[in-house]
Amino acid sequence: MLKYIFRRILISIPLLLGISFLTFVLIQVTPGNFFDSLKLNPQVSPETIARYEALYHLDKPLLQQYFYWLKNLIKLDFGYSFFYNCPVSSVISGRLFNTFILSLASLIVTWTIAIPLGIWAAVHRNRLTDKILSVFSFAGLSMPSFFLAMLLLFLASQWGGLPLGGMRSANFDDLSDGGKIIDLLAHLVIPTIVISLASIASLQRIMRGNMLECLRQQYVLTARAKGLPEHRVVYVHALRNAVNPLITIFGYHLFDLLSGAALIEIICSWPGLGAVMLTAVRAKDLYLVMASMMMGAVLLLLGNLLSDILLAWSDPRVRYD
Amino acid sequence: MRKINRPHNRQVPRPPKILKQCSFCFCSARKSFAFLLILVFFLSFPSFVFSQEKNPSKYGGQLVLATTSDPRSFNPIVAQETSTTAITSHIFEGLTRTNGVTLKVEPHLAQSWDISPDGLLWTFHLRSGVVWSDGVSFSADDVVFTFNDLIYNEKIPTSARDAFTIDGKIFKVEKIDDLTVKFTLPFKFAPFLRGMSQEILPKHRLERIVQENKFNFALGIDSDLKDIVGTGPYQLTEYLPGQRIILKKNHLYWRKSLEGEQLPFIEKIIYMIVQSQDTLLLKFLDGEVDYCSLRGADYPLLKPEEKKKNFTIYDSGPDFGSNFIVFNQNDGINPKTKKMFVDPKKLSWFANREFRRAVAHAIDKKRIIDIVMNGLGYPQDSAESPSAEFFYNPKVIGYDYDLAKAREILEKSGFTDRNGDGIVEDKNGYRVEFNLYTNSGSTDRVQMAAMIRHDLENLGMKVNLVSIEFNDLVSRLVSTYDWDAVMIGLTGGIEPHFGKNVWASDGQLHVWYPRQEQPQSAWEKRVDDIFNQAVQELDEPKRKVLYDEWQLIVSRELPAIYTVFGANIFAVRNKFENLHPTSFGGAFHNLEEIFIKEEYR
Numbered sequence: 001m002l003k004y005i006f007r008r009i010l011i012s013i014p015l016l017l018g019i020s021f022l023t024f025v026l027i028q029v030t031p032g033n034f035f036d037s038l039k040l041n042p043q044v045s046p047e048t049i050a051r052y053e054a055l056y057h058l059d060k061p062l063l064q065q066y067f068y069w070l071k072n073l074i075k076l077d078f079g080y081s082f083f084y085n086c087p088v089s090s091v092i093s094g095r096l097f098n099t100f101i102l103s104l105a106s107l108i109v110t111w112t113i114a115i116p117l118g119i120w121a122a123v124h125r126n127r128l129t130d131k132i133l134s135v136f137s138f139a140g141l142s143m144p145s146f147f148l149a150m151l152l153l154f155l156a157s158q159w160g161g162l163p164l165g166g167m168r169s170a171n172f173d174d175l176s177d178g179g180k181i182i183d184l185l186a187h188l189v190i191p192t193i194v195i196s197l198a199s200i201a202s203l204q205r206i207m208r209g210n211m212l213e214c215l216r217q218q219y220v221l222t223a224r225a226k227g228l229p230e231h232r233v234v235y236v237h238a239l240r241n242a243v244n245p246l247i248t249i250f251g252y253h254l255f256d257l258l259s260g261a262a263l264i265e266i267i268c269s270w271p272g273l274g275a276v277m278l279t280a281v282r283a284k285d286l287y288l289v290m291a292s293m294m295m296g297a298v299l300l301l302l303g304n305l306l307s308d309i310l311l312a313w314s315d316p317r318v319r320y321d
Numbered sequence: 322m323r324k325i326n327r328p329h330n331r332q333v334p335r336p337p338k339i340l341k342q343c344s345f346c347f348c349s350a351r352k353s354f355a356f357l358l359i360l361v362f363f364l365s366f367p368s369f370v371f372s373q374e375k376n377p378s379k380y381g382g383q384l385v386l387a388t389t390s391d392p393r394s395f396n397p398i399v400a401q402e403t404s405t406t407a408i409t410s411h412i413f414e415g416l417t418r419t420n421g422v423t424l425k426v427e428p429h430l431a432q433s434w435d436i437s438p439d440g441l442l443w444t445f446h447l448r449s450g451v452v453w454s455d456g457v458s459f460s461a462d463d464v465v466f467t468f469n470d471l472i473y474n475e476k477i478p479t480s481a482r483d484a485f486t487i488d489g490k491i492f493k494v495e496k497i498d499d500l501t502v503k504f505t506l507p508f509k510f511a512p513f514l515r516g517m518s519q520e521i522l523p524k525h526r527l528e529r530i531v532q533e534n535k536f537n538f539a540l541g542i543d544s545d546l547k548d549i550v551g552t553g554p555y556q557l558t559e560y561l562p563g564q565r566i567i568l569k570k571n572h573l574y575w576r577k578s579l580e581g582e583q584l585p586f587i588e589k590i591i592y593m594i595v596q597s598q599d600t601l602l603l604k605f606l607d608g609e610v611d612y613c614s615l616r617g618a619d620y621p622l623l624k625p626e627e628k629k630k631n632f633t634i635y636d637s638g639p640d641f642g643s644n645f646i647v648f649n650q651n652d653g654i655n656p657k658t659k660k661m662f663v664d665p666k667k668l669s670w671f672a673n674r675e676f677r678r679a680v681a682h683a684i685d686k687k688r689i690i691d692i693v694m695n696g697l698g699y700p701q702d703s704a705e706s707p708s709a710e711f712f713y714n715p716k717v718i719g720y721d722y723d724l725a726k727a728r729e730i731l732e733k734s735g736f737t738d739r740n741g742d743g744i745v746e747d748k749n750g751y752r753v754e755f756n757l758y759t760n761s762g763s764t765d766r767v768q769m770a771a772m773i774r775h776d777l778e779n780l781g782m783k784v785n786l787v788s789i790e791f792n793d794l795v796s797r798l799v800s801t802y803d804w805d806a807v808m809i810g811l812t813g814g815i816e817p818h819f820g821k822n823v824w825a826s827d828g829q830l831h832v833w834y835p836r837q838e839q840p841q842s843a844w845e846k847r848v849d850d851i852f853n854q855a856v857q858e859l860d861e862p863k864r865k866v867l868y869d870e871w872q873l874i875v876s877r878e879l880p881a882i883y884t885v886f887g888a889n890i891f892a893v894r895n896k897f898e899n900l901h902p903t904s905f906g907g908a909f910h911n912l913e914e915i916f917i918k919e920e921y922r
Contacts, residue, residue, distance in 0.1 A: 031801075032792035039799045042811065042822040042830050044480040051478035055537060085394040086541035094543075094562040150599060157603045164607055165600050167564055170591065266596040271563020275596060279390075282762075284792055 001312070004320040005305065012301045016294070020073075023293045024066050027286060033058055034082040034284045056082060056286075069290065079287030083280065088291045091276065096258065098167060099272035102265075103257040105188050106195040110253075114200045115246070118207020123234055125212060133204065140201030149194045149267040156190065163187050165269035191268040195261050199253075206249070210242040217241075244315055251307025255300040259292075379582065382917030383589040384897075384909070385611045387601050391562055391594055395549050396540035397520040398471050398479045411568050411590065411912070412551035413520035416445055416464065421906025424710055424815055426514045430459065430521060430552065440509040440859050445517075447500040451575040453523050455550045461496040466524035468494040470531050477536055484516050484819075487856075509857040511864055512818045523550050554585040554913045566592040576913060586916035605892065606630055612908055614891040616765075617694035623892055632894045637904040639699040639886035641706045641813040644769060646684075646757070646882040648677060648806050650833045652841075655802070662802040666751045671805070671833075675734040677879040681720035682727035683780040684773055689885050693768045697890055701883040703872045704824075708889075708904035709815045711861070714869040717876035727780055738781055745781035754783035755805035758797065761788040763810070769884060770808040798832055807832070808884075815905065817868045818856050824848050824871065833880045844878050896921035 035052045038044045053059045057068055072079055078088035121130045156162040163169065169183050214220065215238050223233045262274035273292070280288040312318045388407055394400035397409040416431035428434075431445040451459040472481045473491050485492055490507035497503050506513065526548065530539045540549055546557040552575070555568035568590040576584045593610060595601045598619075605613035606626060615623065615634070627634060648671035651662045663671065670676045690698035702719045705712055731737075735748035745753050759770040767788050774784040784806075789797075797804045809832070811823065822828040826840040826849050840846035848871055855867040875881065889904045899915050902908045909915065 030793070032796040034792075036792045036795040036799075038480070039795050040809070040811065040830065041480065042820050042828075043483060045483040045486075045822075046829055048478055048480050048483055051475075055478055080538065083393055084391070084542055085396065085400055086538060086543040090543035091562075098563070153600060153603055157607050164603050164609065165595065166593070168561075170565070267600055269563075269593075269595045269597070269600055271561065271594070275563070282790070 001309075001320065005309070008305050008308075015301065016297055019297045020070070020290065020294060021066060023290060024069065024286075025062065027284060027289055028062055028065075030284075032284065034286065037283070052082075056080065058286075069287065073294075078291045081280070081285055081288045083283055083285040083288065088287050091288060092273065092291060092295075095271055095273045095276060098270065099258055099265075099274065101184070102188065102191055102195070102261075102270055102272055103259075105192045106199070107253060107257065109192055109196040110199045110203060111250075113196070114203035115207055117200070118204045119211055119234070119239065121204065121208040122211030122215060130208075133208075137201040137205050140197045143197070145194050145198055145261075146263050146267055148197065149190065149264055152190045152193065153267070162189055165190070165267070167269075167271055191261075191264050191270050194264050194268075203246070203249070207242070207246060210245055211238060214238040214242040240314070244311060247310045247314060248307050250310070251303035251305075252300070254303030254306065255296060258299055259296055378919065379586045379898075379916040381586075381588050382896075382922035383591060384587050384912075384915075384917070385591045385593065385609065386909075387593045387595045387604065387610045387613065388566075389594075389596055389598070389601075392542060392560075392566065394541050395544070395557065396536075398467075398477065398481060398522065399537055399540075401480060408557070408566060408568070408592065409520065409551075410553075411555040412549060412553045412557065413522065414551065414553050415518035415520055416447075417514055417517040419515060419518060419815065419905070421903050421910025422901055424905055426518075429518070431517070434514075436859075440857075441506045443504040443506070443513065444497070445502045445504070447502065448575065449500055451552055452573050453525075453550050453552055454556050454571045454573060455523075455526075456573065457523070457525050459521075459523075459552055460499045461502045462499075463521050463524045464502045465494050465496045466528065467519070467521045468492070470524075470528070471522060471536065472519070474531065474536070476534060481519055484519070509859060511856050511859055512816045515816050521552070526550050555590060563594055565594060568592075574913075578914060585913035587912070590912075605632075608894070611894040611896065612891060614889075614907075617697040617887070617890075620695050620697055620890065627892075631896075632892050634890060634892045635902045635908065636697065637708075637889045637891070637902050637907070639701075639706050639708050639904060640889045641708060641904070642810050643701060643704070643706070643813055643886065644766060644808065644810045644884045645701075646680070646773065646806060646808050646884065647832045647880065649802065649804055650880070651802050651835070653802070663805070666747070666749065667755055667805055670736075670747060670753060670755075673734060674878060675730050676736070677882060678720070679727040679730040679734075679736075679780065680777065681879055681882045682723045682730065683776050684720075684882070684884060685722045685776050686885050687722065689769050689772050692772065693765055694885070694887055697888040699886045699888065701886050702876055704820075704875045704881070704883070705817060705868070705872055706813050706886060706904075709813070709817075712815065712817050712865060712868050714872040716869075717872050719876075720882075724779060731780065736781075743781065744783050752783065753781070754785070756785045756787050757806045757808060758787050758789060758794055758804050759808040760791040760794045762791050765887075766808060766810060773808065773884070799829060799835065802835075817871070818852065821852050821856075824875075825852055842878075844874050848874055 033053070035049050035058070038049050038052070050059070057065055060068070069079060080086065081088050081091050084091050117133060121133045124130050153164055157164055163186055167184070167187050169175075172180060172183055175183055215234075220233060220238055223237045228237075258273065261272075262278040264270065265272045265275040277289070277292045279285070280292065308320070312320060388404060390404045392405045392408045393402065394405055395409055395412070397406065397413050414430050416429060417426050418429040419425070420427050430448055430451060432448045433446045435444045436442070445464070447459070447461060447464070453459055468485070471477060472479060472485060487506070487508050487510055492507070493505035495503045495505070527536065527539065530536050542560065542562070546560060549557050554571055554574045554576070556571045557566070558569045559565070559567040570585055570588050574584060578584055593604070595604060598616065601610065601613055602619060602622065604610045606623070608630070620634070623634060649663050650668065650672045652668060652672070653662055654660065655662050661668065686700040690696060690700070699707070703714055703717045705714065707713050707715070731745060736745045736753060738744060739746045739750065747753060757770055757774060759766050761767060770786055770788070774786050777784045794807070794809070798807065798809075811820075813820065823830045823832070825831065826834075826837040826845045829835055831837070834841060837845070840849055851867050851871045855864050858864045858867065889907070891902070891908055893900065893902070893908050896918055897915050898918060899911070900908060901911060903910065
């Protein structure tokens, strides 16, 4: 197993290089660069723009720029953000934790609600609860998340009780430790609900489908025939098999942990990475985009690896050696 | 030497146009309770910190503002967009500043100035007793350092350098004594005084950083806030990315009110970073934020709440940002493809003034204002905003919505619908069809462009609306010249000369035909002359005559077809006194003098 993990990590190095090169080229071949926005300012001369471009090596050929970036990356220097006039690492580090907290909260909420709901719906197929859950799933899937976020914020402003966006109250620093946690949790409620709802809906459907598939299998019939209690049939025999595809999905969800949800962050004023990265891509803040892409790529590869390992642990048929 | 020495006073401000008279009504029970509280407060602490301050009743309280994006830096030399200057303007100051009400230049860090008869030597007498927020005295060294070592430093990219360079020549800046600085200009430069609002930075803090060649990333958002030292009324005390910025009163601030009170009055300014305007509206209605600038669409939502939620909506008049249509008149040849930048048949339409006049008459500005801006906008005819007041020429040629007249003009120039397909053809029988570009980021502008397309279709033109990313649009406009017509906006200001890059025929932003080696037309030659002459004219009324002529020429020749100005509308909670909102300065241009009513402190 260890050998397998080592091999996977080794393979991911050229993969990451390829991804980085492709991203770098793709950003650069689209017309214009970050400093184009200055070109529409009557008070900025072309010489000044050329100075800005030289400061960030944008006046060099593409390949040279890429190797320059790569060389610095090896020294763990991600370059400077044009937009924020400071190292990319300090832009990201200021927000990484915020994004992580929000994603973790929605990850936990999503999985702890969706999986039991899916099982419940499968076991009680075609009964009233299953039908209600179906309606909920379709509603959850089709409701645009920004609209839901706006709606919840509006309700909060009408009824009070929950903060209207943001991550901390103005008096956060004066609160006791317990008060700080409660304050943070209160701010988490709306964005977490919004992010989780759509994933709960889809995950619940997948879980239900898998579970139904397994419950139809002959080994379940066998288990029932030999007189096993129903809960053992469902939770031990069927569930163990039904959960496999979800482990793969879990790996992909890990990637979401640090990628952030731009739209929700913007509406809920959550100081996360998603909104920053969205602006970076739109403004062509090259090195910031590169850092975010690389972070995403690493997490995706790690998530994949993790789900493969989990799969081997949960399914005795899967072996990698 | 002629001596100009203006006393540091403020003209009586005109009240801004208010949409509806506000009514300051508080229930009397609450008022007396607040009074009681304050009474108790004073009885228990008879010698409170206020003792050194003359009028304790004005001090204290906080102002909560919102900004849609994080500042990009706290370095006013390197970063100059509004998200940055909104913060740095509280921290750093210039030798002069523009009065937010009268729009006149007034003394600030400089107390007075002399000017030599030839207009080339300017001697500034700095205010004595000004200290940086770390206690070190402000002196001529800081001014000389800011210009010679920062702005004119080859290694530092800054647009400030462009503002203080005339025809490639820079100004000579010398220290005479600790409180006197001499500027020697290569040519007469009328906007000089207004430009001297350039922020001065502390030499004692930055000298070493510049020597180590680290200034470009100094005073960034990742720096220690204690290192950001200015002479201004506030100091940074906290910055949480994506959340909030807190500024606290600088107790060493030099300015006093007319009554001799130490300024500023407000203790703390909090900027909440709220990216979504809709969320901001909710926060404003909830009382979390004291100020909110409004889009036309927000007005009907907020207006009915005005009394209940205790705020006032101000309409301070037309904005400075213009929205206009330009046709590509570039008759150059693309060196790569050896073809003309613009299809010759289209070029013949676009270069035809009558064609542009017809378009101008076909645009229904009132409908744009009603639909896009909810009635809160102003039709635009002149290149200057009416809010610029002094330099605005109201007597330019206006283009009212008149479809019949527009058709008539078109027909006279040979554009008629010859084959009855509803689309006009030119003299040579080519269908009039072109692409109208705009940037997709601005929903208002896309909506305006869509309405204009509709208007032009009524005129019989086939217009394809193309909305593209801002960067793409800019590179088309300034480097590849691959476009037919464009709807864009430029920010404006009071000083017409700062738009020279747009109006001079060799300017890079002379959008309809940039970087001409020789002016292509007589009127462009005249506009070049006007700008060159006006910048050297130090007599303001004479300058105005020149800029009036420029606005008239533009309205006659229509290189840019202006549409509408948005109204600068904002809502402010009724907790402030001494508020004098204007379109130029917004609600808080005189922030130091504004104080908070006792019951809100």
